[in-house]
Amino acid sequence: MITTNLTSMSTCVPETNSKTTAGSTCQVPSLGLPGQMLNAVQERARVVLHEPMAKSTFRLRLECAQLARPIVPGQFFMVRIPGESDPLLGRPFALFDVWTNTAGEVAGLEFGYVVIGKMTGRLSHLVAGDEVEIWGPLGNGFSASPGGRLIFVAGGIGQTPFLALANEALGQSSYPATSPRAVVTPSQVTLCYGARSAEFLAGVDDFNRVPGLQVELATDDGSTGHHGYVTQLLDRHLKTPGEPVTVYACGPEPMLKAVQKLALAANVTCWLSLETPMACGFGACFSCVAKIREDDGTPEGSWDYRRTCVEGPIFEARQLIF
Numbered sequence: 001m002i003t004t005n006l007t008s009m010s011t012c013v014p015e016t017n018s019k020t021t022a023g024s025t026c027q028v029p030s031l032g033l034p035g036q037m038l039n040a041v042q043e044r045a046r047v048v049l050h051e052p053m054a055k056s057t058f059r060l061r062l063e064c065a066q067l068a069r070p071i072v073p074g075q076f077f078m079v080r081i082p083g084e085s086d087p088l089l090g091r092p093f094a095l096f097d098v099w100t101n102t103a104g105e106v107a108g109l110e111f112g113y114v115v116i117g118k119m120t121g122r123l124s125h126l127v128a129g130d131e132v133e134i135w136g137p138l139g140n141g142f143s144a145s146p147g148g149r150l151i152f153v154a155g156g157i158g159q160t161p162f163l164a165l166a167n168e169a170l171g172q173s174s175y176p177a178t179s180p181r182a183v184v185t186p187s188q189v190t191l192c193y194g195a196r197s198a199e200f201l202a203g204v205d206d207f208n209r210v211p212g213l214q215v216e217l218a219t220d221d222g223s224t225g226h227h228g229y230v231t232q233l234l235d236r237h238l239k240t241p242g243e244p245v246t247v248y249a250c251g252p253e254p255m256l257k258a259v260q261k262l263a264l265a266a267n268v269t270c271w272l273s274l275e276t277p278m279a280c281g282f283g284a285c286f287s288c289v290a291k292i293r294e295d296d297g298t299p300e301g302s303w304d305y306r307r308t309c310v311e312g313p314i315f316e317a318r319q320l321i322f
C-alpha cells in the first residue's frame with residue numbers, strides 16, 4: 001500500500017501512529033521516475049482556521065510554511081489524517097492561496113473542499129489546533145500569464161486554483177514565494193464560475209476582492225448569474241474579437257470536455273486541470289493515468305498514458321483524450 005511505501009522509503013516520514021509534532025517536515029522520497037516533484041516535502045500542519053465557504057463547502061487554513069513557499073497556482077498536495085487508517089490513502093487538494101503572518105512571511109496555505117466522501121467528511125470535523133499530514137507541492141501547476149486575455153473557467157469546486165492564479169496575473173502576489181516567476185501583464189482577466197445553484201458558489205467574495213478581476217457567474221437553476229452552463233459564458237468571450245485568449249479550466253469532466261471543444265474550435269491555447277482520483281500523488285502507483293496525444297513526431301493519432309499527479313494535473317486541451 002502507498003502509505004507503507006512512503007514510510008519505508010524515507011526515514012523521516014511520520015508513521016501512521018507517530019506523535020510527530022506540527023511543523024516537522026521531511027523530504028518526499030524520489031523514485032527516480034520522470035516528472036517527479038523533487039522539492040516536495042511532508043509536513044505535519046496545524047489547522048489555524050476552518051470556516052464554511054458555501055453549502056457543504058469549507059475553507060481550511062494550515063500552518064505549513066515549508067510546503068507553501070515553493071508552491072505555484074494549479075499545484076496540489078495530498079492530505080491525510082494522522083494516526084488514522086480509514087481512509088488509508090491521502091486525497092489531493094489544490095492550492096486556494098498561501099497566507100502570510102503578521103511579519104509578512106509566508107506561513108502556510110488555504111484550500112477549499114466540498115464534502116463528498118470519507119476524507120472530506122473527516123476533514124469537516126477538524127477544529128483549530130488539530131493537525132493533518134500533507135505532502136507537496138505536487139504536479140505541474142498552471143503556467144504564468146503569457147499576456148493577452150485570460151479566461152478562467154471553473155465548475156463546482158474547480159474554482160480553487162484560480163484565486164492564486166488571478167492574484168499572480170494581476171500583480172497582487174508572486175509564486176513561488178521563494179523565487180517569483182515571470183508574468184506578462186494581461187489586458188483582461190475573467191473568471192467564469194458555474195455551479196448547480198447560488199448556495200454552492202464558494203469564495204466569490206475572495207474573487208471579487210482581486211483588483212481588476214472580472215467575475216461572471218452561472219448557475220444551472222438560474223438562482224444567480226447566467227441561467228445555464230458556464231461554458232456558454234466562455235463561448236461568448238471566444239466570439240468577442242480582441243487580444244489573443246488563453247483559457248484555463250478546472251472542474252468536472254463533462255465541463256472540461258465542453259471547454260476543450262470550444263477552445264479547439266476557436267484555435268486558442270487552453271489548459272485543462274484534471275481532478276482524477278489519486279492514490280500516492282507522487283508518481284509511484286500509476287493509478288491516475290490520462291490518455292495524452294504524443295507531440296513528438298510519432299504517427300498521427302498515437303497517444304500514451306501520462307500520470308496526472310506528476311505530468312499533470314494540467315494538460316493542454318489539444319493533447320488530452322477523454
Ligand SMILES: Cc1cc2nc3c(=O)[nH]c(=O)nc-3n(C[C@H](O)[C@H](O)[C@H](O)COP(=O)(O)OP(=O)(O)OC[C@H]3O[C@@H](n4cnc5c(N)ncnc54)[C@H](O)[C@@H]3O)c2cc1C
Pocket residue numbers: 076087091092093094095111112113114115116117118119120121157160274275276277278313
Ligand atoms: C489535482 C486535484 C486537485 C483537487 N482539488 C480539490 C479541491 O481543491 N477541493 C476539493 O474539494 N476537491 C479537490 N479534488 C478532489 C478531491 O481530491 C476529492 O473530492 C476527494 O478525493 C474526495 O475524497 P473523499 O474521501 O471525501 O471521497 P471518497 O470517499 O474517496 O469518494 C466518494 C465518491 O466520490 C467519488 N470521487 C472521489 N474523488 C473523485 C474525483 N476526483 N472526481 C470524481 N469523483 C470522485 C468516488 O468515486 C466516490 O463515489 C482534487 C482532485 C485532484 C486530482
Ligand code: FES
Pocket residue numbers: 277278279280281282283284285286287288289307308309310
Ligand atoms: S497517484 Fe500514484 S502515480 Fe499518480
